[in-house]
Amino acid sequence: MASYLIGYTIIGVLVIFVVFSVLVKKRILFGNTVSVQKIFGHPLLHYSLRRIGSSLISIALAIIVTFFLLRLAYPAQATCLKLFAGNHVSEDLFKLRCDTWKEEMGFSGSVLQQLGTFFYNILPLPKNICRTDIVIGNGTFSYEIYSCRAFVINFGTIYNLPGFPDGGFVIDYMLPRMMTSFKVGIIATVLELGLGYPFGILMARYQNGIFDKIGKTYIMTIDAIPGVAYYYIWMAILCGLFALPRVYDPNNFLTWLPIILTMGFTGMSGIGLWVRRYMVDEFNADYVKFARSKGLEEGRIMRIHILRNAVVPLVRTFPSAVIGALMGTYYLENIYNVDGIGRAIIVANSSYNSSLLVAVIIVSALLSVISYLLGDIVTAMVDPRISFTS
Amino acid sequence: MANEKEVVIDVKNLSVGFHVRGKKTNVIRNISFPVYRGETLAIVGESGSGKSVTTKTFTGMLDSNGFISGGSIIFDGLDLAKFKTNDDWLQIRGKRIATIFQDPMTSLNPLLTIGYQISEVLILHHGLSKKEAKEEAIKLLAKVRIPNPEERYNDYPFQYSGGMRQRVVIAIALACRPEVLICDEPTTALDVTVQAQIIALIKELQEEYKWTTIFITHDLGVVANVADRIAVMYAGQIVEYGTVEDVFYHPEHPYTWALLASLPQLGTKDEPLSFIVGNPPSFAGEIIGDAFAPRNEYAMNIDFVMEPPIFKISETHWAKTWLLSPNAPKVKKPKVIEELHLRMKGAATELKRQEGEDYE
Incomplete structure (x- = not known):
């Protein structure tokens, strides 16, 4: 009950906030109060609201498409067979488990009803989900409600997945794995940026010099070799040559290093390439020549007039780099045996858990929407030419 | 001076x-x-x-x-x-x-x-x-x-x-x-x-x-x-140097003549606008003689073989053209150059009239 109250209060406050902001912006409320206009009528706020609004429409459309694709790819009965038909289960038990599963997964009713249930479950509205499990006792079957939980978003349940209890909630599968991927990914992102920027700056600063040539060769190599092969090369170097442990252990930081270093060294090449490219453009900019003709020293020109301007187009990618770490990476998590979220989409597909598949798709869609929005906002903060007024 | x-x-x-x-x-x-x-x-x-x-x-x-x-x-x-x-x-x-x-x-x-x-x-x-x-x-x-x-x-x-x-x-x-x-x-x-x-x-x-x-x-x-x-x-060289009066009223280099003649302000209604035929030379190869010779209607044979030296015209004025050599035949400057004083005056009056309109 308390969770309902908190959930709906938050939603209510958000709705009131949006409606109030729109009315202030349209000067229906507080039209002449500068301080209120400044906060609730701020162009950045309204740009964000517009973007979120239009993104929600896109996400809703994506969800509808996903729903129908899943109904085609995972027909209920066939999926049931895949999930529950093994282990010499009797026909009655199979039917019972299958019906329960269909109910849980929203397969009951007409297609439109199913779509409605699908939306209700994933809309961020507080809901209490109680699920039943079948307890087999003395050759007879009985139903028993054994868990009820409050959810904001309900992605459904998972069956038949090794290492995870049958009927466990998707959210319980995803969250810890997202955290695992994020812990590794965020360190790798910092490393990527920390190596990529100086790498690109040095290449641009000494354009066509020896460092630039080595750098360009490295970037071309990474571009030319397929990702998987490249990851294995790094694994051979790090775990073979430098004898770092191959298998990831969450409690031993040393085992984190191979995946972090592989991600860092790979990612830095792309960042270096763009930093170099933007900086070389800036070197030839008229205002850099003018700055030089004003008598400014090269160090200052580099810091104030080149680097700053070259970084602006790249700032947009910062939020997606950070948020992207939440979704992990399939190949690397496989290679180093990290139980992260990167593997989830493949695991979901191979184990016929469409609920997990949907969850991964929706979460990654949401995260990319947030990344792009934050990217725009951060870019606007560093580039005065961008305004959010229509 | x-x-x-x-x-x-x-x-x-x-x-x-x-x-x-x-x-x-x-x-x-x-x-x-x-x-x-x-x-x-x-x-x-x-x-x-x-x-x-x-x-x-x-x-x-x-x-x-x-x-x-x-x-x-x-x-x-x-x-x-x-x-x-x-x-x-x-x-x-x-x-x-x-x-x-x-x-x-x-x-x-x-x-x-x-x-x-x-x-x-x-x-x-x-x-x-x-x-x-x-x-x-x-x-x-x-x-x-x-x-x-x-x-x-x-x-x-x-x-x-x-x-x-x-x-x-x-x-x-x-x-x-x-x-x-x-x-x-x-x-x-x-x-x-x-x-x-x-x-x-x-x-x-x-x-x-x-x-x-x-x-x-x-x-x-x-x-x-x-x-x-x-x-x-022209083509990486100074071909004429002088005071404004020297260059506008007594230009001696054919390139200066051509440049002045190309001023659209000096054109008259009944004459087509003047322009310099051809393109400047490429710097890729060695330039022999006077670089302007191929585009110069007053060019002499020597212009194609030998670079002209600087000929001093007055204390403030010099030009790099064989036309100023004592041995060169005397040529008549283009009509627009001869009439430059009058045409510039006319152009200046017109410009003043236009500026007056702009500021109104």
């Missing part, structure tokens, strides 16, 4: 080359000319004639593949042609020789405020504090007639029009307080009425600050308005 004036920059036998795809090209070919203190020297010529490259050597701003292959540029006892490092140039750039570039739309850093870009020069060259620099920058903005300078100090370049940006660029040059100001086609990217305002502003400030101006342009109309002396450049 020339001997009484102090020479501020003395260019002697200057040659400049570029490395292009593994080959060396010679784009400035052995030029010599003086720049007199307090005067305005206009360097005129077609695009690619070497006007900008010549002045870039005065501030060490040649592109990275460019190099001075010979000669000297004497400025206050220093030979600028011998300067090698950026540290050498820091003593000259901005504080002694400043440059205004062609395109005000791209000359200012789009991410820094106008005020910052002026102040950084004041702090660097005159050691002012941030607060003093701001006060001085606002004064400079007022000086170049930016309205409400206090408010506009914090504006970004994109909030200014082209003409206003060029005023800011001039304010930055003013902040440098240079001895020599190089104006590299400062009005080319601006519309005609704004051009007139910018030129008037540069002239006015020059009178106040007494700097020397080197004005690069391909617009002879502008030259008549601003210059004391003119150097006409």
Whole structure:
């Protein structure tokens, strides 16, 4: 009950906030109060609201498409067979488990009803989900409600997945794995940026010099070799040559290093390439020549007039780099045996858990929407030419 | 007259080359000319004639593949042609020789405020504090007639029009307080009425600050308005040099004739507009004889085989054309050149009438 109250209060406050902001912006409320206009009528706020609004429409459309694709790819009965038909289960038990599963997964009713249930479950509205499990006792079957939980978003349940209890909630599968991927990914992102920027700056600063040539060769190599092969090369170097442990252990930081270093060294090449490219453009900019003709020293020109301007187009990618770490990476998590979220989409597909598949798709869609929005906002903060007024 | 004036920059036998795809090209070919203190020297010529490259050597701003292959540029006892490092140039750039570039739309850093870009020069060259620099920058903005300078100090370049940006660029040059100001086609990217305002502003400030101006342009109309002396450049050489009166009223080089004849302001309704046939020579190969010969209707055989020397016409005036040789046949200048006085007067009257309309 308390969770309902908190959930709906938050939603209510958000709705009131949006409606109030729109009315202030349209000067229906507080039209002449500068301080209120400044906060609730701020162009950045309204740009964000517009973007979120239009993104929600896109996400809703994506969800509808996903729903129908899943109904085609995972027909209920066939999926049931895949999930529950093994282990010499009797026909009655199979039917019972299958019906329960269909109910849980929203397969009951007409297609439109199913779509409605699908939306209700994933809309961020507080809901209490109680699920039943079948307890087999003395050759007879009985139903028993054994868990009820409050959810904001309900992605459904998972069956038949090794290492995870049958009927466990998707959210319980995803969250810890997202955290695992994020812990590794965020360190790798910092490393990527920390190596990529100086790498690109040095290449641009000494354009066509020896460092630039080595750098360009490295970037071309990474571009030319397929990702998987490249990851294995790094694994051979790090775990073979430098004898770092191959298998990831969450409690031993040393085992984190191979995946972090592989991600860092790979990612830095792309960042270096763009930093170099933007900086070389800036070197030839008229205002850099003018700055030089004003008598400014090269160090200052580099810091104030080149680097700053070259970084602006790249700032947009910062939020997606950070948020992207939440979704992990399939190949690397496989290679180093990290139980992260990167593997989830493949695991979901191979184990016929469409609920997990949907969850991964929706979460990654949401995260990319947030990344792009934050990217725009951060870019606007560093580039005065961008305004959010229509 | 020339001997009484102090020479501020003395260019002697200057040659400049570029490395292009593994080959060396010679784009400035052995030029010599003086720049007199307090005067305005206009360097005129077609695009690619070497006007900008010549002045870039005065501030060490040649592109990275460019190099001075010979000669000297004497400025206050220093030979600028011998300067090698950026540290050498820091003593000259901005504080002694400043440059205004062609395109005000791209000359200012789009991410820094106008005020910052002026102040950084004041702090660097005159050691002012941030607060003093701001006060001085606002004064400079007022000086170049930016309205409400206090408010506009914090504006970004994109909030200014082209003409206003060029005023800011001039304010930055003013902040440098240079001895020599190089104006590299400062009005080319601006519309005609704004051009007139910018030129008037540069002239006015020059009178106040007494700097020397080197004005690069391909617009002879502008030259008549601003210059004391003119150097006409063609294919990396100065082909005629003299005072404004010398070059406008007694031009001797066929290229100068052709340039003057091409002034649209001097055209009359019944005559087609005049233009110079052909293209300037490529610098890829060696130029033999007079570079202008293939486009010159007055060219003689010798023009195709031997480079003309400098022929002195008066104390202030010289030209590099075989037509001035005592052995050359006398040629009649084109009609438009003969009538230049009258046509310029007519053009000036028309311009004044138009300006009057613009300001109404």
